[in-house]
Amino acid sequence: MKKNILLMDEDTQVLKALKRSLRRFKDQYNVFYAQSAKEALVQLDQDIIDLLITEVRLINSDSELFLRSFLKRYPSAARIVLTGYTAIDAIFKFAGLAHQLLAKPWSDQTLIETIQRADLISRMLADERLKRTLNLIENFPSIPSVYVELTEKLKNSEASMEEIGTIIIRDPSLTIKLLQIVNSPYYGLPMPVTDPQKAVSLLGLDIVKGFVLSSGIFKQYEQTSVVGLHIDALWQHSLKSANIVRQIAKRERLGKEIEEASFIASLLHDVGKIIIASNLPNEHKEICSRTASDGLSGWHAEKMVLGVSHSEIGAYLLGLWGLPLAIIKAVQEHHHPNMDEHTQIDQTVLVHVANAIEKASLTPSGDPVADLNTEVVTRLHLGESIAQWQKQMSLMR
Numbered sequence: 001m002k003k004n005i006l007l008m009d010e011d012t013q014v015l016k017a018l019k020r021s022l023r024r025f026k027d028q029y030n031v032f033y034a035q036s037a038k039e040a041l042v043q044l045d046q047d048i049i050d051l052l053i054t055e056v057r058l059i060n061s062d063s064e065l066f067l068r069s070f071l072k073r074y075p076s077a078a079r080i081v082l083t084g085y086t087a088i089d090a091i092f093k094f095a096g097l098a099h100q101l102l103a104k105p106w107s108d109q110t111l112i113e114t115i116q117r118a119d120l121i122s123r124m125l126a127d128e129r130l131k132r133t134l135n136l137i138e139n140f141p142s143i144p145s146v147y148v149e150l151t152e153k154l155k156n157s158e159a160s161m162e163e164i165g166t167i168i169i170r171d172p173s174l175t176i177k178l179l180q181i182v183n184s185p186y187y188g189l190p191m192p193v194t195d196p197q198k199a200v201s202l203l204g205l206d207i208v209k210g211f212v213l214s215s216g217i218f219k220q221y222e223q224t225s226v227v228g229l230h231i232d233a234l235w236q237h238s239l240k241s242a243n244i245v246r247q248i249a250k251r252e253r254l255g256k257e258i259e260e261a262s263f264i265a266s267l268l269h270d271v272g273k274i275i276i277a278s279n280l281p282n283e284h285k286e287i288c289s290r291t292a293s294d295g296l297s298g299w300h301a302e303k304m305v306l307g308v309s310h311s312e313i314g315a316y317l318l319g320l321w322g323l324p325l326a327i328i329k330a331v332q333e334h335h336h337p338n339m340d341e342h343t344q345i346d347q348t349v350l351v352h353v354a355n356a357i358e359k360a361s362l363t364p365s366g367d368p369v370a371d372l373n374t375e376v377v378t379r380l381h382l383g384e385s386i387a388q389w390q391k392q393m394s395l396m397r
Contacts, residue, residue: 002027003050003119005333008034008042008066009082010055014104018053021108023136037066051118053080055104067097071208077129078320082106099320101186110185113177121319124332127307133279146171154209158325164208165197168266172235172271178208179264180321187284192258228288229277234270237358241267244354248389252345262347262354269320269351272310272331275317276302299335311335339375349376357390363375366390 001114007018014091015033022031034040038055052070056063081098088176089347100114125131150167153159164277168174182199183192187188193199200208234306245266249259283305290301299309319325330348334355352373358369368386377383 002030004032004047005053005115006032006034006040006047008037008040008050008052008054010035012158014055014082018111021106021111022115025112037069040066041069044070049077050072050122051078051115052084052114055082062285064097070200071097071136071236073370074164075133075135076128078122078136080118081113084349098323101181101184102188103188106185108190114185117319120156121316121328124312124316124319125308130308130313131316134275134313135320136274136277137317146174150174154205159205161201161205162197164205165195165200168196168200168208169267170235172240172268172274174240175264175267176318176321176323177201179323179327181320183324185322192261192326194257194264194324194327196264203253228284229273231274234273238267238270240361241269241351241354241358243291244357245350246387247331247392248350248354251389251392252385253357256347258347260348261324261326262330262350265327265334265347265351266354267333268314268323269326269331269355270310270314272312272314273298275313276310280306292377309335335371336373337376339379342376342380344383345380349382352376353382353386353389357386357393361391361393366394 005022008016009015009018012035015035019031022029029051030047032043032049034043043049049070052074054063054067056067065080070079071327078100079098080100080102082102082104084104084287101112102114117210122131125134138272146167150164150171153163153167168178178196178199179189179193182189182203187202189202193202193340242263245262246259249255249262254262276287286305287298287301290296290304291298294301296304299311302309311332311334315328318331319328326347330351334346334351336353342368353368353376356371359371360366368390370387377386
């Protein structure tokens, strides 16, 4: 079944260019066009839209109003924004409303890859109700103490990229949004960026200042924890897992690319728990109840209640926000790596193992086997290596 794409731009030439770019996909997509928000709204009343590609302008509020209207009508649809603006306010004004930003002029290859990626991410979740809920999320709750520290640091004109990046990686919301922006097709970087410090260096302090001070990430949540979930404790687990990943990657000489992707994926691997707790409170309450009464693991209880776990939910939203696929895959499979795709130690396997080792460190036995996929251990012959990694981690504590 064909999907419907709506293109909106005031410039007729831009619409013609978009039409040419999508010509090869005429068998996959029905393409509709509008030159104004008014025309686009009429189209929304007539057809179900799966993907929106729209321009944004700062001279009036029509762009933002239309995007919010579209979001309300079709929350499960993917949203790609085209802009010719390079100003900081243009980037951050629409970063939360769009899943991807594309700079004008764009390349056909970039546009096509962006659309295909949106389609791929859409297939990660089958439940349309969940998709609608997740597509309405603009930001994660954040840790106020980190926000305060970063804000103070940014007041110092001599603050270094390294200092800013070091603070940012301590907060899931800042890390996600920073990587979303730097990996957006808008910047057209040849390789995915997975290191926040590198992202700060590429974007520059002015961009990061605008990101922190203007994005409003912290306005949605004023508490240090979501009901039934302690974000600080969750983040500590993520930080410890990320440090384990980094040490293993260095020990095994897996290379900087795998080390960086694994580190960020470990930082973000449990963000789905925050999404569930803060956006699906009734379901979260039932998950907690089943975990306590039936002795189920959290992710098993999530599957019983939602049909998916925090792994898939977190990966889906990170995918919508444009993070690198290597990170998305590691988050998605951090409980159960797909062994048809992993024939050696990569970022997905590393995150899976590090998560189990960190959890085991909190138990009397210290045995990670309960959280390890036996197929991963057997096929990659990791039994002895895991024991050595655990010993190394315990010596470092």
